[in-house]
Amino acid sequence: MRLVAMALMLGLAQPALAEQVGEVDTVFKWLGPNHKIVVEAFDDPLVEGVTCYLSRAKTGGIKGGLGLAEDRAEASIACRQVGPIRINGKLEDGDVVFKERTSLVFKTMQVVRFFDESRNTLVYLVYSDRVIEGSPQNAVTAIPILPWPQAFRP
Numbered sequence: 001m002r003l004v005a006m007a008l009m010l011g012l013a014q015p016a017l018a019e020q021v022g023e024v025d026t027v028f029k030w031l032g033p034n035h036k037i038v039v040e041a042f043d044d045p046l047v048e049g050v051t052c053y054l055s056r057a058k059t060g061g062i063k064g065g066l067g068l069a070e071d072r073a074e075a076s077i078a079c080r081q082v083g084p085i086r087i088n089g090k091l092e093d094g095d096v097v098f099k100e101r102t103s104l105v106f107k108t109m110q111v112v113r114f115f116d117e118s119r120n121t122l123v124y125l126v127y128s129d130r131v132i133e134g135s136p137q138n139a140v141t142a143i144p145i146l147p148w149p150q151a152f153r154p
Contacts, residue, residue, distance in 0.1 A: 018042040018054065018098065026057070042098050044113065044122075046091060049083035050143060052098065052124055056109060075109055077126040079141045084148035091115045097124070120145045 018040035025036050036058050044050040056075040091113065098111040114123040122145065127138040 018100065021053065023058075042111075044079075044097050046089045046095070046097070047085060047087055047113075047122065049081055049085040049148065050079055050122065051082045052077055052079040052111060052141070054098070054109075054111065054126060074137055075126045075128070075139055077111060077124055077139045077141050079122070079124045079143050081143050081146065081148070085143075085145050116142070 019042065021039045021041050023036045023038045037055055038058050039053060039055045041051055041053050044052065054075060054077050093114045095113050096110050097113050100109050109126065109128050111124055111126045114125070115121075116123055122143045123140060124142070125138060125140050
């Protein structure tokens with residue numbers, strides 16, 4: 001309990017929460033929700049001006065409806081500069097910026113951030129892990145840190 005309180009007081013970033021942007025059904029299920037692909041957006045908790053879009057499979061059916069199904073490991077990611085980039089804290093390579101459970105207990109989908117200092121670029125990697133055996137399937141996206149143009153005002 002003390003560690004949680006200290007982390008909150010120090011302002012340590014927690015993984016971002018995603019907002020669902022849309023979804024498409026991929027397989028019709030007679031019972032329970034359909035299998036689908038969902039598209040979610042989340043903002044980097046330490047880097048203002050960066051939004052990431054993640055698409056991933058969601059398992060339907062009875063198990064999926066009850067939260068007992070294991071989602072597939074495949075995912076796609078695209079991160080974009082959506083405003084002036086401002087870094088609010090110390091960036092550590094491999095920081096988790098998004099994490100979501102994709103099975104009842106042992107599997108998660110996560111997005112981690114790296115900073116390529118020599119190219120002044122933020123790199124985001126999405127992958128799935130499991131306690132015993134993870135998946136090598138992954139996707140990567142990169143954002144060069146560029147000046148944000150001011151809005152034109154006549």
